Amino acid sequence: MILGARAPALAVLTGSFQIRREDNQKMNRREFNIGLMVGSGAFAFHRSAFAKQPQLGVNGARLNEHLKALSEFGKNPQGGVSRVAYSEADRLGREYVTGLMLAAKLNVTVDAAGNIIGRRAGSDPRLKPILFGSHIDSVPEGGNYDGDVGSMGAIEVAQTLAENNVVTRHPIEVVIFQNEEGGLIGSAAMSGALTEKELDNVSRSGKTIREGIKFIGGDPAKLSAVKREKGSIAAYLELHIEQGGTLEAEKIDIGVVEGIVGINWWDVTIEGFANHAGTTAMNNRQDALLAAARFIEAVNRVATSVPGRQVGTVGRIQALPGAPNVIPGKVILSLELRDLDSAKIEMLYQKIRAEADQIAQASKVKFDFKEINVNIPAPTDSRIRAIIDESAKELGLTTKVMPSGAGHDAQDMARLGPVGMIFVPSIGGISHSPKEFSRPKDIENGANVLLGAVMRVDKGSV
Ligand code: GLV
Ligand code: MN
Ligand code: MN
Numbered sequence: 001m002i003l004g005a006r007a008p009a010l011a012v013l014t015g016s017f018q019i020r021r022e023d024n025q026k027m028n029r030r031e032f033n034i035g036l037m038v039g040s041g042a043f044a045f046h047r048s049a050f051a052k053q054p055q056l057g058v059n060g061a062r063l064n065e066h067l068k069a070l071s072e073f074g075k076n077p078q079g080g081v082s083r084v085a086y087s088e089a090d091r092l093g094r095e096y097v098t099g100l101m102l103a104a105k106l107n108v109t110v111d112a113a114g115n116i117i118g119r120r121a122g123s124d125p126r127l128k129p130i131l132f133g134s135h136i137d138s139v140p141e142g143g144n145y146d147g148d149v150g151s152m153g154a155i156e157v158a159q160t161l162a163e164n165n166v167v168t169r170h171p172i173e174v175v176i177f178q179n180e181e182g183g184l185i186g187s188a189a190m191s192g193a194l195t196e197k198e199l200d201n202v203s204r205s206g207k208t209i210r211e212g213i214k215f216i217g218g219d220p221a222k223l224s225a226v227k228r229e230k231g232s233i234a235a236y237l238e239l240h241i242e243q244g245g246t247l248e249a250e251k252i253d254i255g256v257v258e259g260i261v262g263i264n265w266w267d268v269t270i271e272g273f274a275n276h277a278g279t280t281a282m283n284n285r286q287d288a289l290l291a292a293a294r295f296i297e298a299v300n301r302v303a304t305s306v307p308g309r310q311v312g313t314v315g316r317i318q319a320l321p322g323a324p325n326v327i328p329g330k331v332i333l334s335l336e337l338r339d340l341d342s343a344k345i346e347m348l349y350q351k352i353r354a355e356a357d358q359i360a361q362a363s364k365v366k367f368d369f370k371e372i373n374v375n376i377p378a379p380t381d382s383r384i385r386a387i388i389d390e391s392a393k394e395l396g397l398t399t400k401v402m403p404s405g406a407g408h409d410a411q412d413m414a415r416l417g418p419v420g421m422i423f424v425p426s427i428g429g430i431s432h433s434p435k436e437f438s439r440p441k442d443i444e445n446g447a448n449v450l451l452g453a454v455m456r457v458d459k460g461s462v
Contacts, residue, residue, distance in 0.1 A: 056164055058451055060444030063156040066100060067443070070136065070152065071144040080144060080434025085137040085179030086205035086212030093136050094216060097151065097176055104159035106174055113189035113226045114178040114218030118158060122170045122458075128417075129171040130457050132157065132237040132450060135180030135409060140204055142181075143436025145443075149424065150239040151176050153447035157454060168458045170234050177409040178216060183265065183373035185209055187412035192227035201372060228416055235384060235457045236413035239422045239450045241438050243406045245429020253397035253445055255423030256388045260404040260411040262342050262377035264349065266335040268356075270295070272365040274321060274329025289319045289328035291363040298355035299335065302348055309405065310339040310348060335369075340377045340403055378411035383462045384420030384453070391452030392422075397445055406431070418462055422449050 073096060074081040074089030083089040098116060101108045106118025119129070134150025154174045161168065177186035182203045188194040199210040199220055213220045242248075247255050272288030296314045303312030313336045319328040335352070337345045356367040385401065392399045402423065410419045424446035427437040 056160060056166065056451060058156045058160045058444060058447040060440065063152055063444060063447055064440040066152045066155070067144065067148055070096060070148055074138065076141060076434060078434050080142055080436065081138050082140050082142065083136065083138040084140055084204040085182050086203055086207045086215050090137050091216060094176070097136055097155070100155050101174060104155050105162040106158055110217040111226045112219045112222035113186050113194070114213045114216040115186040115190065116176040118174040120158065120172050122168045122172065124169045127170040128232060128234040129173045130168070130234045130454055131173045131175050131413065132454060133175035133177065134238050134240060135177045137179055137181050139181050139432045141434060142432055143434055145241045145436045145438045146243065146431055147180055149241050149438060149443050149446065153239040153443065153450055156447050157451045160451060170458050172454065179203065179209070179212065180409055184375055184407060184409055184412050187409035189223050189226045190228055191412040191415040193412060193415065194223060198373070230416055233413070233417040235417060235462050236410060236419045237384070237422070237450060237453050237457070238408060238410045239424070239446045240408060241426045241431065241436070242423040243426050243431035245426065246402060247400065247423060247425035248427055248429065250400065252400045253442065254392040254399045254449055255402045256385050256399050257380050257404045257421035257423060258385065258401050259340050259377060259379040260408050260421070261338045261340050262345055263336065263338050263375040263407045264345050265372040267370045267372050268295070268333050268335050269368045270331040270365050272329050275327045277325045277327050280327060285327050286364045287327050288331040288365055291359050291365045292317060292331040292333055294359045294363065295356060298359065299352055302351045302355060308339065308344065309403070310337070310344055311405070312337050312348060338405065342377055375407050375411055378414035378419065380420050381418030381462065384418050384457070387456045387462065388420050388422055388449060388453050391449045391456060394452065395445065395448055397449065420453065422446055422453065
């Protein structure tokens with residue numbers, strides 16, 4: 001039996017999972033414990049409690065090496081990566097990740113939506129699977145930690161279980177969701193929320209979602225096969241970087257996520273009139289870009305007009321035809337609103353629409369709003385929050401219950417069953433940037449908390 005020689009002297013995992021010995025199944029508990037002590041010098045042994053199993057711990061050095069290796073796919077000269085979904089870098093990154101999953105003794109398949117799923121059977125075939133994972137696609141000019149930490153962390157947990165011959169009761173599934181950054185596409189497919197219409201949206205790679213799914217080995221005609229039923233999973237757990245600065249500022253090790261914000265996206269098209277920039281008087285223009293500037297200011301004003309944590313952003317803009325000597329006749333921009341409460345998002349949206357009507361009149365332009373994506377707000381499961389907290393505390397780590405201002409595949413998975421999320425500190429609170437950084441030790445801590453949480457869910461605490 002291989003034991004975690006590099007395991008930190010941390011948690012004691014109790015419970016009903018089995019540790020399978022290849023050499024002698026009949027060994028009594030005392031012999032078993034002595035075997036542990038001899039077999040692994042670094043393994044902490046709980047003398048006080050013979051009834052307890054020894055600690056399992058991930059290999060932090062290996063986990064951080066895997067993260068570094070993944071950062072080579074789509075690497076940018078200024079640091080970080082551009083590994084947008086359905087790009088060549090994404091495809092190669094997925095190949096790398098598949099290799100790691102196979103090495104972790106998972107049965108790896110790509111579902112029809114293009115999600116990579118690594119499954120291992122449990123000892124009780126009647127039990128539902130425990131899912132854990134994240135995503136490896138990035139925003140353009142993103143960092144090396146968003147999604148990657150949770151993906152590599154999940155694989156590390158599976159590998160740790162495999163090399164310690166731990167057989168869980170439930171099947172486990174490590175899931176690397178495709179195109180998280182483009183609107184939680186892979187998890188939307190798994191929860192049955194991906195619509196036919198969305199497949200025609202053009203992703204950051206330039207490919208439609210439909211083309212993208214084919215590019216990564218899925219089959220957009222068979223998406224119904226990917227959909228899982230409500231109640232079909234035991235739980236979904238996701239490790240992620242915080243992407244804000246609270247944990248670092250308050251010197252807290254682990255964030256226990258209480259809920260994930262809803263995110264709504266629209267494409268806003270403003271139609272003006274393209275005309276000569278030299279001969280058209282200032283009072284005779286239908287300048288779509290000027291109207292867009294007023295609109296952007298209005299979004300900010302509306303988003304800050306009421307108390308709360310809601311946010312509103314215009315993050316992409318294109319002015320056409322796009323020449324210094326032509327008054328812009330058309331602008332296409334994105335509008336994004338986020339809050340933990342969908343009713344508040346709707347209220348802000350209606351206010352923004354009213355502002356747009358006023359701008360349209362004053363600037364002699366027309367506004368058109370097209371809904372692109374809706375991610376519903378999702379609370380996490382209180383039992384899983386307790387399990388995460390317990391797993392962290394047992395490792396001597398401090399915790400804080402906090403909301404997630406970023407979107408995550410966990411919010412789609414919340415349609416299927418109980419979910420929980422574990423945050424680790426983001427240095428400087430920077431994310432979606434090449435300057436994104438999380439300390440190796442924090443990443444290792446997060447993966448150990450994930451391991452403890454998976455084992456507790458497996459024990460039947462949820
Ligand atoms: C996902 O990273 C999001 O919050 O945009
Ligand atoms: Mn993410
Ligand atoms: Mn992200």
